[in-house]
Amino acid sequence: MVRVEFLGPIGKEPLELDITNLSELSDILKSDDKVAHWLETCAVALNDTMIKDKQITLKDGDKISLLPPVCGG
């Protein structure tokens, strides 16, 4: 299972999903009314490392984090 966490203001509880790539995750989240409108502005981390390449293979125990727009300071 892959754990998916939604950080900051998204305000959604984590999901545990049986997926192997980011395209599957994208399809699932696009159909989630609470998350879909965040996707365009969210960055993505795999196991706490930021990623920019969608062509990765997910394995059991991986953690994906969605990071909405930031504003520290």
Add this chain to the structure above:
Amino acid sequence: MSHLQLFDGDLPVEQITNAWYDDFRLSNFGAIITFVGVVRDEDGIDGLSFDIYEPILNSWFDTWQEKAKENGAIVLMAHSKGDVLNHTSSYIAAVCSPKRRVALELIDEFVEDFKASAPIWKYDIIDGQRKYAKERSTAIDGAGLLS
């Protein structure tokens, strides 16, 4: 002392900056430049509130420490978690370097990249409620991967 410090609520500015000065003035740095961010009273807010995702903040900060080290410098940072009322501080950044020019340039880059990349989310506090500061927030480079 950790070069990255997180506090619940507003920052004890004098304590933090005095400690940095005391710790690093003996390290033969000729320039210590400190930036203190203060929460302003504007748009009817009582203050700001912050969420932080610490694992990625730590790795972002470590990358900056490596960059500073290449210039013979170090970076320091303190930030608040939770609520910070108007006219108090939520953010302090500093650069210590042998020469002023490196410190002046690094503090500018460091603070700007912090605003664009550090995994921290800001909320206005209005009438006791937290409202995400969406319009003032910046999408992190690479955003939209799942859209």
